[in-house]
Amino acid sequence: MASFLTDLLSVSRTETRPLIRLTLPICGAQLAQAGMSVVDIMMTGRVSATDLAAVSVGSSLWLPLMLFMTGTLMGLTPIVAHLLGAGATERIRPNVHQALWVALALGVVAALLLWVLVAPIFRLMEVPAEVATRSAAYLSTVAFGMPGVALFQALRAFSDGMNHTRPALWISLVGLGVNIPSNFVLIYGGAGLSGVFGDSLPTWAQSLPALGAFGCGIATALSMWSMCLAMALYTRRSRAYGDVILWRSPTPPRWRIIGELLYVGVPIGVAIFVEVTLFTLISLFIASLGEVTVAAHQVALNYTSILFMLPLALSMALTVRVGNTLGQGHTARARLVAWNGILLSLVIALFNSALLWLTAEPVIGLYTHNADVQRLALSLVLLAMLYQVSDSLQVNLAGALRGYKDTRIIMIITMFAYWLVGLGGGHWLGTQGLAGLSAPMGVHGYWIGLIGGLTVAAVLLSERLRRRAKGVAYDTRDASQS
Numbered sequence: 001m002a003s004f005l006t007d008l009l010s011v012s013r014t015e016t017r018p019l020i021r022l023t024l025p026i027c028g029a030q031l032a033q034a035g036m037s038v039v040d041i042m043m044t045g046r047v048s049a050t051d052l053a054a055v056s057v058g059s060s061l062w063l064p065l066m067l068f069m070t071g072t073l074m075g076l077t078p079i080v081a082h083l084l085g086a087g088a089t090e091r092i093r094p095n096v097h098q099a100l101w102v103a104l105a106l107g108v109v110a111a112l113l114l115w116v117l118v119a120p121i122f123r124l125m126e127v128p129a130e131v132a133t134r135s136a137a138y139l140s141t142v143a144f145g146m147p148g149v150a151l152f153q154a155l156r157a158f159s160d161g162m163n164h165t166r167p168a169l170w171i172s173l174v175g176l177g178v179n180i181p182s183n184f185v186l187i188y189g190g191a192g193l194s195g196v197f198g199d200s201l202p203t204w205a206q207s208l209p210a211l212g213a214f215g216c217g218i219a220t221a222l223s224m225w226s227m228c229l230a231m232a233l234y235t236r237r238s239r240a241y242g243d244v245i246l247w248r249s250p251t252p253p254r255w256r257i258i259g260e261l262l263y264v265g266v267p268i269g270v271a272i273f274v275e276v277t278l279f280t281l282i283s284l285f286i287a288s289l290g291e292v293t294v295a296a297h298q299v300a301l302n303y304t305s306i307l308f309m310l311p312l313a314l315s316m317a318l319t320v321r322v323g324n325t326l327g328q329g330h331t332a333r334a335r336l337v338a339w340n341g342i343l344l345s346l347v348i349a350l351f352n353s354a355l356l357w358l359t360a361e362p363v364i365g366l367y368t369h370n371a372d373v374q375r376l377a378l379s380l381v382l383l384a385m386l387y388q389v390s391d392s393l394q395v396n397l398a399g400a401l402r403g404y405k406d407t408r409i410i411m412i413i414t415m416f417a418y419w420l421v422g423l424g425g426g427h428w429l430g431t432q433g434l435a436g437l438s439a440p441m442g443v444h445g446y447w448i449g450l451i452g453g454l455t456v457a458a459v460l461l462s463e464r465l466r467r468r469a470k471g472v473a474y475d476t477r478d479a480s481q482s
Contacts, residue, residue, distance in 0.1 A: 035176050036175065036179045045368055051213045066110070073269075074265060076095065079260070081319070085325065093251070098253065098257040102262070107149070110146040122136065125285070142220050149228065158235070160320060161323070167234050174227060179222075182218070182219035189215075264405050270414075278418040293442070312395055323402075338469055339469070341396055342397060349389040393461075394457040428449075431445070
């Protein structure tokens with residue numbers, strides 16, 4: 001044990017800085033993409049509580065689909081990282097091309113699901129009629145952007161695996177730059193523009209309709225395709241990828257390589273989908289509790305999700321570092337690299353908890369002026385402080401395991417921890433309470449369930465990483481054949 005700690009300290013001195021260099025651009029990209037959701041919530045919230053609820057409920061449907069696609073395509077990152085570490089760069093281009101085929105198929109399927117299944121889901125969950133109507137209109141336009149965001153995520157996974165994480169940051173900022181003015185024009189219409197430009201605004205601009213949630217969906221789709229096209233252009237022209245010339249002679253579908261990608265990626269996608277649907281189903285379950293509860297839940301969740309971007313970015317960087325190290329055949333060092341990242345994630349969690357304590361009240365005031373929504377959201381944010389450590393640990397433990405291409409166990413653990421413990425326990429507390437001890441806790445019961453689910457996930461994933469990192473027998477020839 002003493003020898004391990006000494007080695008860990010030694011690796012920490014050399015590994016922490018490159019890990020942070022990879023993490024910060026990823027975090028910036030995640031924040032920019034999360035910023036789009038924040039802008040959507042803030043702008044629609046100033047139209048009406050109904051539009052805010054429509055976008056909130058709609059987001060709880062399309063975001064899980066997008067994140068499932070993202071997770072599946074993240075399977076490309078450890079594959080590229082292993083190949084890069086092993087020096088087998090000639091095998092990277094065909095792997096990326098197959099990922100693009102997978103991304104296109106996933107994007108089209110996601111769009112079809114949003115067009116077909118939205119209305120039945122809203123009826124099943126008893127979403128209020130006006131909220132359901134506006135949310136369905138919002139989702140009908142977001143659907144057009146799903147193929148674009150899937151292709152962007154495939155290209156991003158390639159770039160991240162090549163240790164080149166900055167393009168995702170700059171291009172996500174491009175998406176945010178498209179999203180904000182598009183939202184303003186389409187949500188508020190001519191009335192909003194007149195408030196800024198006054199009498200100098202042309203007559204045709206003054207007559208633009210205020211589309212509310214529907215306009216927000218159009219702006220989201222435009223942002224998705226802007227990021228896709230910008231990332232394609234960058235990977236075509238940049239010399240940062242060395243001898244990997246991505247856009248030369250397109251590769252037709254190769255089912256063996258696609259199968260390998262899906263073998264690694266689908267469990268990641270399912271794990272992320274399970275985690276996100278935990279939040280999604282909570283949003284749908286509480287929809288019947290009224291617009292104030294839905295809005296407060298969304299505000300608190302949106303704010304805490306922003307802080308989650310840093311541990312999430314660290315986990316993505318940790319996948320790359322562990323994958324590179326294993327690709328080089330350094331199994332003992334890979335174990336130390338993984339645990340160094342876990343220790344860093346603990347420091348980040350404590351920082352996030354302190355930040356929530358200091359900033360919760362003023363930040364919530366930026367989202368809404370409704371006193372009831374503010375009061376309820378603040379109580380939820382205080383609960384969120386309790387799960388910062390377990391949330392940061394579980395996502396980075398999963399990131400380290402992805403570096404080992406050990407993805408199926410992550411899926412199994414998350415399904416158990418999030419759905420059975422988190423959602424099942426939260427639904428029981430929310431609707432039944434503790435038998436004989438408390439009344440139904442409503443939305444607070446669901447958030448207590450989140451704390452339990454994330455904690456169980458962190459404990460189980462830490463044990464899996466301990467066994468996997470200690471017992472791995474890795475052959476560099478495996479990386480060159482992936």
